[in-house]
Amino acid sequence: MMASRFALLAFLALLAGCKREEREARLAPPIAEAQGAVLVMPNGISGRPHDVIAAQGDAFRNNAYQLSQGKRLFEWFNCQGCHADGGGASGPALMNGWWRYGPDPVSIFLSIRDGRPNGMPPYRDKLTTEQIWQLTGYLQTLGASTASLASTSRNDAMHSRPAENRAPAQAGHTTRPSP
Amino acid sequence: MTRPPEDRDLRDTALDTGQEPDALERRLARIWRTPPGLVNALSTVDHKIIGRRYIVTAFVFLALGGVLAMLMRLQLAQPESRFLSPDLYNQVFTIHGANMMFLFAVPVMEAMAIYFVPLLVGTRNIAFPRLGAFSYWVYLFGGSMLWIAFILQMGPDVGWFAYVPLAGPQYSSGKRADIWAQMITFTEISALAVAIEIVVTVLKQRAPGMSLDRIPLVVWAWLVMAFMIIMAMPAVVTASSMLILDRLVGTHFFNPAEGGDVLLWQHLFWFFGHPEVYIIFLPAVGMISTMLPAFVRRPIFGYLPLVMALLTMGLLSFGLWVHHMFTTGLPRLGESFFTASSMAIAVPAGVQIFCWLATIWLGRPAFRVPFLFILAFFFTFVLGGMTGVMVASVPLDTQVHDTYFVVAHFHYVLVGGAVFPLLGAIYYWFPKITGRMMSERIGRWVAGLLFLGFNFTFFPMHILGLQGMTRRIYAYPAEMGWGGMNLFVSLCSVAMAAGFLLFFIDIFRSARHGEPAGDNPWEASTLEWATSSPPPPYNFVRIPVVTSASPLWDEKGSLPVVSGLAVNRRELLITGMGNATPEVRETSPQNSIWPFFAAIATSVMLVASIFTPWAVVWGAIPLTITLIGWFWPRGTPEDDS
Numbered sequence A: 001m002m003a004s005r006f007a008l009l010a011f012l013a014l015l016a017g018c019k020r021e022e023r024e025a026r027l028a029p030p031i032a033e034a035q036g037a038v039l040v041m042p043n044g045i046s047g048r049p050h051d052v053i054a055a056q057g058d059a060f061r062n063n064a065y066q067l068s069q070g071k072r073l074f075e076w077f078n079c080q081g082c083h084a085d086g087g088g089a090s091g092p093a094l095m096n097g098w099w100r101y102g103p104d105p106v107s108i109f110l111s112i113r114d115g116r117p118n119g120m121p122p123y124r125d126k127l128t129t130e131q132i133w134q135l136t137g138y139l140q141t142l143g144a145s146t147a148s149l150a151s152t153s154r155n156d157a158m159h160s161r162p163a164e165n166r167a168p169a170q171a172g173h174t175t176r177p178s179p
Numbered sequence B: 001m002t003r004p005p006e007d008r009d010l011r012d013t014a015l016d017t018g019q020e021p022d023a024l025e026r027r028l029a030r031i032w033r034t035p036p037g038l039v040n041a042l043s044t045v046d047h048k049i050i051g052r053r054y055i056v057t058a059f060v061f062l063a064l065g066g067v068l069a070m071l072m073r074l075q076l077a078q079p080e081s082r083f084l085s086p087d088l089y090n091q092v093f094t095i096h097g098a099n100m101m102f103l104f105a106v107p108v109m110e111a112m113a114i115y116f117v118p119l120l121v122g123t124r125n126i127a128f129p130r131l132g133a134f135s136y137w138v139y140l141f142g143g144s145m146l147w148i149a150f151i152l153q154m155g156p157d158v159g160w161f162a163y164v165p166l167a168g169p170q171y172s173s174g175k176r177a178d179i180w181a182q183m184i185t186f187t188e189i190s191a192l193a194v195a196i197e198i199v200v201t202v203l204k205q206r207a208p209g210m211s212l213d214r215i216p217l218v219v220w221a222w223l224v225m226a227f228m229i230i231m232a233m234p235a236v237v238t239a240s241s242m243l244i245l246d247r248l249v250g251t252h253f254f255n256p257a258e259g260g261d262v263l264l265w266q267h268l269f270w271f272f273g274h275p276e277v278y279i280i281f282l283p284a285v286g287m288i289s290t291m292l293p294a295f296v297r298r299p300i301f302g303y304l305p306l307v308m309a310l311l312t313m314g315l316l317s318f319g320l321w322v323h324h325m326f327t328t329g330l331p332r333l334g335e336s337f338f339t340a341s342s343m344a345i346a347v348p349a350g351v352q353i354f355c356w357l358a359t360i361w362l363g364r365p366a367f368r369v370p371f372l373f374i375l376a377f378f379f380t381f382v383l384g385g386m387t388g389v390m391v392a393s394v395p396l397d398t399q400v401h402d403t404y405f406v407v408a409h410f411h412y413v414l415v416g417g418a419v420f421p422l423l424g425a426i427y428y429w430f431p432k433i434t435g436r437m438m439s440e441r442i443g444r445w446v447a448g449l450l451f452l453g454f455n456f457t458f459f460p461m462h463i464l465g466l467q468g469m470t471r472r473i474y475a476y477p478a479e480m481g482w483g484g485m486n487l488f489v490s491l492c493s494v495a496m497a498a499g500f501l502l503f504f505i506d507i508f509r510s511a512r513h514g515e516p517a518g519d520n521p522w523e524a525s526t527l528e529w530a531t532s533s534p535p536p537p538y539n540f541v542r543i544p545v546v547t548s549a550s551p552l553w554d555e556k557g558s559l560p561v562v563s564g565l566a567v568n569r570r571e572l573l574i575t576g577m578g579n580a581t582p583e584v585r586e587t588s589p590q591n592s593i594w595p596f597f598a599a600i601a602t603s604v605m606l607v608a609s610i611f612t613p614w615a616v617v618w619g620a621i622p623l624t625i626t627l628i629g630w631f632w633p634r635g636t637p638e639d640d641s
Helices: A002-017 A029-035 A051-055 A064-076 A105-114 A129-142 B023-032 B038-043 B047-076 B086-121 B129-151 B176-204 B217-248 B263-296 B303-319 B321-328 B332-344 B346-362 B369-391 B394-400 B404-434 B440-466 B483-513 B594-608 B614-631
Strands: B571-575 B582-587
Touching (some): A105 A129, B047 B129, B047 B483, B086 B176, B129 B176, B176 B217, B263 B346, B303 B332, B303 B346, B321 B332, B321 B394, B332 B346, B594 B614
């Protein structure tokens, strides 16, 4: 009896927590390489990620550790310099749901990797493919209207907006994008 | 419902007609028993059944934590080992520590109290027994949550004291730290519930005549422990709730940039954490004070100094938490004060040691297994106490902080100071719980293996720490030169593991095939040995009257007893706090399934609140329903009287 109840509990917890917390310190080289093999539309916008991303359970969106790494990279590589805390400054805002090159992960991935006209520099020589994906995943939680359970929490710093797990982050901002 | 008037208040005196010799026993058994069946098993409020479950569960957690310890020793046995990944190692040492402290050491001391306090003070059941049932289920669910999370790779990985900012929202992603914080909440709730029960049972339910100077020393220790739980635990509940709020809702308790304070965590945690060490330690020394007379055949030497030592240690332990924080940059005066107070606690500890030595000196020792564990305790604990005085001094602590020296120190005081006495107590009281003796022969092997295995495992860690090996590292380069000693430590830990394995084998074997024990196999002097082994559901046919501190020795054969208690409902005797003069007959609650439901509602609410703050709002509804069910009057004789 006790055992079966535990089994049920364990199963429910499994459903909730499946793969959200896995961490791998060092990616196997073939997987790392495959992550970079993105099929891109000719105009450089949108495309299809390699199957390995889905095979890993879309970890860059669902895994808490990957998202937190993305958040850390956002700070370390001074994304705030142009995009502020996501509200946008000299660069566009990242949390109002308006993406110049489309909201899909591949477009965001390409923007970071290859850069975009009018100021966005390419990061392919500064970040590994895995790190670019981590950043991509994190950026998507910035503009999310509802937080996922894996979303990152606040930083130990001054705050200009609610943290990603308190989405929508733009609740405190009234500026709308000008189409 | 109308009953004939004599049935409404049938006293045991009315059954003294002599026609049926065991009429009283049969009536009491019918009133107090736990009927067979699953629902009844979940509803029982018998302190012996709940206590037994509590003890068994705690020892299961001990075994699980031991497995983790062996995994760590396997990893550290050689340099640059790749047996465990760094991430898994972080979870393993965190869960080993949290499990041993929060799911084994503290609960097992409470568990022993739940089982033995009512027997030792001579009453029929613990006070608020439904709270005890609730406490057990909350503890079980909280412990299961931690281990299920570990299986799901959601195990906490921030160390057993989860310092911020590492455990805070920025540096600890996912729900791992929240699992730790909520596991704390579970164990706090269950501990507070038990503490209230112990305080009330000891102060108001003692057998008539058991004045304050006749209380068995282990009961004194449990009383001090219970007060310490009540005063210490709220600090850590506050801290862990703040941590969860910081992580989930984005409050700023520990965020210096927004006016919070990182060190606040360490203060709150250690204000609880240091007393916690004594919450574990005091019952253990109480057990020694109570067991010792049975093995040296004389009453304990220095009853009054021993009680004063317990009270002093309980009090002092609240004034030295900052010695865990010597390296955080304290003002000089703070360092000096907490060094002094930390060293001062060696005084009452020393008083105890000398009282025990005097007791042994003046007695005729019988070297049975529990006594061997007491001797193992002396040697090991005194060594741990010595290193304790060493790390209480700031310059030395600054040098060895967070090294294996500290790991060795706290294992010496916790295993030496608490686990050895506890294992002795298990050997001592096992016959009372099961009615069968544990094996003397295997017991000697267990004591020997554990004593030697422990010392050879942990003593070299002092040296490793002085050589600079920091705690919690998952691997070390061969050039450090720690490989040989680590291999030695790992090999010796196998001996210790073998000792524990043998202990568990002995438990299983003896529970079925042990020699029948009889009521008082050690010819001990305290009240629990006055009843049968295992005790009947009502503990004592008639509540005994106590005339001395060693009732079974001073009243050869026939204890004076109380008569006049009702036998048609659960009833026990309330006595005065000081002199235990009888005050009033009081009913004791019947079995109820509601504490189990309330524990489920509490657990669901606490687990869900890891994921959303709304769980507290919606979870309050089922919790309220279960509490209404719990307290709803049912027209039982207990409710009516």
